[in-house]
Amino acid sequence: MTAPLLEATGLGKSYGTLVALKPSDLRLNRGEVRALIGSNGAGKSTLIKCLTGAVTPSGGSVLLEGKPLPLGQPGAIIRSGVSCIYQHSNLAPMMSVMDNISMGRQPTRFGFVDRKTQRTQVQDLLARYGIDLDPDALVGTLPTVKQKEVEIAKALAQDAKVLLMDEPTGWLAVSDVRRLHETVRLLAAKGVGIIYISHMLDEIFAVCDSLTILRDGEVVTERAVDRISRTEVVAAMVGERLARESLAAADSGRKATGSGEVRLSVRGLGRRGVFRDISFDLHAGEILCITGLIGSKRTEMIHALFGSAPHDAGEVLLNGKRLVPRSPAWGMANGIGLVPEDRQHEGLMLGMPIRDNLVMTTLRRFHRFGVLRPRGIDRSVSSLIAALNVQPPRPAQLVGRLSGGNQQKVLIGKWLARDPSVLILDEPTVGVDVGAKAEIYALLRAARDRGMAVLVVSSDLEEVTTLADRIGVMNRGRLLSLRPAAGITRPELVAEIGADA
Numbered sequence: 001m002t003a004p005l006l007e008a009t010g011l012g013k014s015y016g017t018l019v020a021l022k023p024s025d026l027r028l029n030r031g032e033v034r035a036l037i038g039s040n041g042a043g044k045s046t047l048i049k050c051l052t053g054a055v056t057p058s059g060g061s062v063l064l065e066g067k068p069l070p071l072g073q074p075g076a077i078i079r080s081g082v083s084c085i086y087q088h089s090n091l092a093p094m095m096s097v098m099d100n101i102s103m104g105r106q107p108t109r110f111g112f113v114d115r116k117t118q119r120t121q122v123q124d125l126l127a128r129y130g131i132d133l134d135p136d137a138l139v140g141t142l143p144t145v146k147q148k149e150v151e152i153a154k155a156l157a158q159d160a161k162v163l164l165m166d167e168p169t170g171w172l173a174v175s176d177v178r179r180l181h182e183t184v185r186l187l188a189a190k191g192v193g194i195i196y197i198s199h200m201l202d203e204i205f206a207v208c209d210s211l212t213i214l215r216d217g218e219v220v221t222e223r224a225v226d227r228i229s230r231t232e233v234v235a236a237m238v239g240e241r242l243a244r245e246s247l248a249a250a251d252s253g254r255k256a257t258g259s260g261e262v263r264l265s266v267r268g269l270g271r272r273g274v275f276r277d278i279s280f281d282l283h284a285g286e287i288l289c290i291t292g293l294i295g296s297k298r299t300e301m302i303h304a305l306f307g308s309a310p311h312d313a314g315e316v317l318l319n320g321k322r323l324v325p326r327s328p329a330w331g332m333a334n335g336i337g338l339v340p341e342d343r344q345h346e347g348l349m350l351g352m353p354i355r356d357n358l359v360m361t362t363l364r365r366f367h368r369f370g371v372l373r374p375r376g377i378d379r380s381v382s383s384l385i386a387a388l389n390v391q392p393p394r395p396a397q398l399v400g401r402l403s404g405g406n407q408q409k410v411l412i413g414k415w416l417a418r419d420p421s422v423l424i425l426d427e428p429t430v431g432v433d434v435g436a437k438a439e440i441y442a443l444l445r446a447a448r449d450r451g452m453a454v455l456v457v458s459s460d461l462e463e464v465t466t467l468a469d470r471i472g473v474m475n476r477g478r479l480l481s482l483r484p485a486a487g488i489t490r491p492e493l494v495a496e497i498g499a500d501a
């Protein structure tokens, strides 16, 4: 038997009394794509951070090709051949593909960067791994999936033998996910070992050879993917009982279309060169999901609705009254809430406790005669934390210390707490595990049943077909279709989304 490419033994990490990762073993062979999966807070990112050096493990050791990896030293770890592709790109957008790939290692001649050699080296590298990129393109102008390929090429230029990918497809569209999978398989065929974190079981079964399941900071299952079923995977992640519950929740019935009065009416909304002629009604008591490829301008359109981005044509009526959205404050004052896609920058205060984040937009409700009522706040915060199953369920915990999926739950909770009459959510469950998704869907359905008008933008077709009462498809800045969700299948949606308009 040949020695593994990477071998971690007893690797663990504690934060004070919290054990994020119990002493764990992990093996990775050359050319193997290993999925790392588990519920939110299971310890996946912690394990990856121990391997990148971002976090110094509390114990254990790691061998790369039989040699000890310099734990806790990110620079030295990259030089030994372990690189990480992050969800948010770490590239220089104003620089070319070529300069990004060879950043910090450009070949020099007489003290100057030798552009010719640099170009040849980069082109050789791209050809060797079958990556299709224009060396002269500015990185900032490339679509997200291409930027991921630049990051991968950059890692390969640093002689990566092991690539770590922490939810790399979080914000990619379906067709782009497939592209990235092809690249991953190509790298594996060249002998690179890959550890791949994802919450999408479709992805795991499409691209991975083997999987490691973490639960509560502990490895509970290791298996080749062709020797385990989806049901077994879900059960191992959340435990048998929860698995049954979350499936039952996903099955609950749809609402008849347009059951309530028109809350929001969008008429011919447009912004030159971005989107045009968008018209639809959003009813009280319905969930309308708008899907489409990244770049179909869904996000731009909902920001225009909310008032956080401009429009130059058409109008928006709220409860029949014409309104000119001018600012987010306008939206909030009028009972429209927006859960943005980018939780790190727009949605949350990472340095503040869960409690403060949850009540940030609701404070007015807890004032009485100008005095804050702390008990009302505490009760409401505790019930939200319980409903969303935020882990750890401690109101004083800093949001920046929560796992990615738990941060997303807090963001959604913050807006549900305000109980707006119209709630718009942009990619609400990116990074959220299967169990928590079902919890979020249940909360959105409950809000709908109370009469809230809910508008969801999502690239996750499983989410769209599970959650929506009506489905709209956007393509290149236009609303292509809008119809009841009952009976629409995923393959139909795929065909429509990719269709050239």
Ligand SMILES: Nc1ncnc2c1ncn2[C@@H]1O[C@H](COP(=O)(O)OP(=O)(O)OP(=O)(O)O)[C@@H](O)[C@H]1O
Pocket: 015, 018, 019, 020, 038, 039, 040, 041, 042, 043, 044, 045, 046, 047, 391, 392, 401, 402, 403, 404, 405, 406, 431, 433
């Ligand atoms: N800096 C920190 N301080 C304290 N606790 C932390 C810190 N970073 C992570 N944790 C805790 O460690 C545990 C594991 O978190 P981790 O980020 O590894 O989860 P994950 O499996 O990546 O989850 P997700 O799917 O939500 O991204 C969680 O309970 C989290 O709250």
Ligand SMILES: [Mg+2]
Pocket: 044, 045, 046, 403, 404, 405
């Ligand atoms: Mg994580």
